[in-house]
Amino acid sequence: MASNLGLSKDRAESVKACLVAQGANPSVINATGNGSNQPIAFNKTEIGRQQNRRVE
Helix, strand or coil: CHHHHHHHHHHHHHHHHHHHHCCCCHHHCCCCCCCCCCCCCCCCCHHHHHHHCCCC
Protein backbone atom coordinates (compact mmCIF):
# COMPACT_ATOMS: atom_id res chain seq x y z
CA MET A 1 0.00 0.00 0.00
CA ALA A 2 2.83 2.42 0.84
CA SER A 3 4.56 1.57 -2.42
CA ASN A 4 1.40 2.32 -4.41
CA LEU A 5 0.99 5.63 -2.61
CA GLY A 6 4.58 6.55 -3.52
CA LEU A 7 3.96 5.64 -7.16
CA SER A 8 0.78 7.69 -7.16
CA LYS A 9 2.55 10.75 -5.72
CA ASP A 10 5.40 10.38 -8.22
CA ARG A 11 2.92 10.12 -11.09
CA ALA A 12 1.11 13.27 -9.91
CA GLU A 13 4.38 15.21 -9.61
CA SER A 14 5.43 14.05 -13.07
CA VAL A 15 2.18 15.29 -14.60
CA LYS A 16 2.57 18.63 -12.80
CA ALA A 17 6.16 18.99 -14.06
CA CYS A 18 5.02 18.31 -17.62
CA LEU A 19 2.23 20.90 -17.38
CA VAL A 20 4.60 23.49 -15.91
CA ALA A 21 7.14 22.80 -18.65
CA GLN A 22 4.39 23.59 -21.16
CA GLY A 23 3.71 26.95 -19.50
CA ALA A 24 1.10 26.23 -16.83
CA ASN A 25 1.23 28.26 -13.62
CA PRO A 26 2.62 25.92 -10.92
CA SER A 27 0.87 27.80 -8.12
CA VAL A 28 -2.56 26.71 -9.37
CA ILE A 29 -1.71 23.01 -9.81
CA ASN A 30 -2.09 20.67 -6.86
CA ALA A 31 -0.28 17.33 -7.30
CA THR A 32 -1.71 14.80 -4.86
CA GLY A 33 -1.28 11.06 -4.96
CA ASN A 34 -4.04 8.91 -3.48
CA GLY A 35 -2.66 5.43 -3.97
CA SER A 36 -5.44 2.92 -3.36
CA ASN A 37 -7.35 5.23 -1.01
CA GLN A 38 -9.78 6.62 -3.59
CA PRO A 39 -10.31 4.12 -6.42
CA ILE A 40 -13.00 4.77 -9.01
CA ALA A 41 -12.95 1.21 -10.32
CA PHE A 42 -12.41 -2.34 -9.04
CA ASN A 43 -8.66 -3.01 -8.62
CA LYS A 44 -8.92 -6.78 -9.18
CA THR A 45 -8.92 -6.42 -12.99
CA GLU A 46 -6.41 -4.83 -15.36
CA ILE A 47 -9.10 -2.53 -16.78
CA GLY A 48 -10.02 -1.35 -13.28
CA ARG A 49 -6.39 -0.70 -12.39
CA GLN A 50 -5.95 1.31 -15.60
CA GLN A 51 -9.02 3.39 -14.77
CA ASN A 52 -7.60 4.12 -11.33
CA ARG A 53 -4.41 5.57 -12.88
CA ARG A 54 -5.90 8.95 -13.62
CA VAL A 55 -5.41 12.66 -13.45
CA GLU A 56 -8.24 14.90 -12.35
